[in-house]
Amino acid sequence: IVSRALQTDMVIPNWITFVDKIRSLYQECKEIRDGQVATYIPQLARMSPDLWAVSLCTVDGQRASFGDVKNHFCVQSVSKAFNYAIVASDLGADVVHSYVGQEPSGRLFNEICLDSTNKPHNPMVNSGAIVITSLIKNKINMADRFDYVLNQYRKIAGNEYIGFNNATFLSERATADRNYALSYFMKENRCFPKETESLTDALDFYFQLCSVEVTCESLAVMASTLANGGVCPITNETCVAPNPCRDVLSLMYSCGMYDASGQFSFNVGLPAKSGVSGAMIVVVPNVMGICLFSPPLDTLGNSCRGVAFCKSFFQKLVSTFN
Numbered sequence: 557i558v559s560r561a562l563q564t565d566m567v568i569p570n571w572i573t574f575v576d577k578i579r580s581l582y583q584e585c586k587e588i589r590d591g592q593v594a595t596y597i598p599q600l601a602r603m604s605p606d607l608w609a610v611s612l613c614t615v616d617g618q619r620a621s622f623g624d625v626k627n628h629f630c631v632q633s634v635s636k637a638f639n640y641a642i643v644a645s646d647l648g649a650d651v652v653h654s655y656v657g658q659e660p661s662g663r664l665f666n667e668i669c670l671d672s673t674n675k676p677h678n679p680m681v682n683s684g685a686i687v688i689t690s691l692i693k694n695k696i697n698m699a700d701r702f703d704y705v706l707n708q709y710r711k712i713a714g715n716e717y718i719g720f721n722n723a724t725f726l727s728e729r730a731t732a733d734r735n736y737a738l739s740y741f742m743k744e745n746r747c748f749p750k751e752t753e754s755l756t757d758a759l760d761f762y763f764q765l766c767s768v769e770v771t772c773e774s775l776a777v778m779a780s781t782l783a784n785g786g787v788c789p790i791t792n793e794t795c796v797a798p799n800p801c802r803d804v805l806s807l808m809y810s811c812g813m814y815d816a817s818g819q820f821s822f823n824v825g826l827p828a829k830s831g832v833s834g835a836m837i838v839v840v841p842n843v844m845g846i847c848l849f850s851p852p853l854d855t856l857g858n859s860c861r862g863v864a865f866c867k868s869f870f871q872k873l874v875s876t877f878n
């Protein structure tokens with residue numbers, strides 16, 4: 557990296573100017589006081605609304621981080637993107653999409669509905685994500701399946717911080733009526749693979765993966781692996797196969813920001829995925845992965861500071877790449 561940097565042969569050659577702009581954007585968005593922290597479980601409700609972190613990792617391994625970047629938080633729905641990438645790498649898109657569609661649902665993320673062929677609309681809404689997790693290594697026991705995904709996350713994160721928040725998992729499970737209702741509805745419509753014998757196991761696995769902990773820095777590396785065609789920029793290890801990597805970015809672009817996905821694609825034009833913890837990843841393909849973290853959410857469930865940052869990033873900084 558050093559020799560390439562000295563030759564200004566990096567993907568963002570004017571790095572110092574670029575980082576200065578990111579710093580001022582970070583400061584600007586810090587002033588935002590909009591939104592509410594998620595309250596449906598105490599573990600999320602207790603998060604400080606003041607937490608605000610931005611971390612970038614380029615495909616050639618340059619890093620920049622601002623704010624509370626070492627704070628641990630749960631990935632929540634951001635896990636949906638990685639779970640899809642992992643299972644599509646294992647089974648191929650044809651198998652995966654025989655269970656789950658590719659269309660934005662136009663409905664809330666946890667709505668009890670299926671598409672016209674009785675499949676979940678896409679892997680980024682709860683219905684699709686629950687079926688996706690039920691496809692991951694479903695011939696082995698639950699403990700080994702959890703280990704498998706955690707190890708995949710660690711590879712994708714270049715061995716940076718990946719943990720597990722058991723309190724969040726237990727709380728999610730204790731307040732899971734909607735996801736249970738959704739899963740029984742899907743069972744009635746034969747949405748699950750034949751290997752899924754227990755809906756409790758299927759949902760526990762889904763909640764466990766929502767309860768995986770990261771930092772803004774480690775999640776930025778994970779986003780950067782997606783920006784880099786599935787190869788982790790820190791370790792050079794291939795973690796996601798090339799086609800699933802392209803496919804997950806398409807799905808993030810069209811469905812990653814809940815009901816605001818169309819608006820976000822229009823305003824920002826980049827694949828992104830958000831979660832109720834206030835976590836968000838944005839991918840600039842072939843350039844970098846970005847992680848934003850700030851708990852207050854807008855009415856559609858996306859981080860207020862995260863979305864504002866992305867809009868300004870696109871409007872003000874796109875010229876940096878020219």
Ligand code: DON
Nearest residue numbers: 632633682766831832833857
């Ligand atoms: O399924 C749930 O209710 C949550 N654990 C999903 C988390 C999430 O981020 C969806 N978000 N708005």
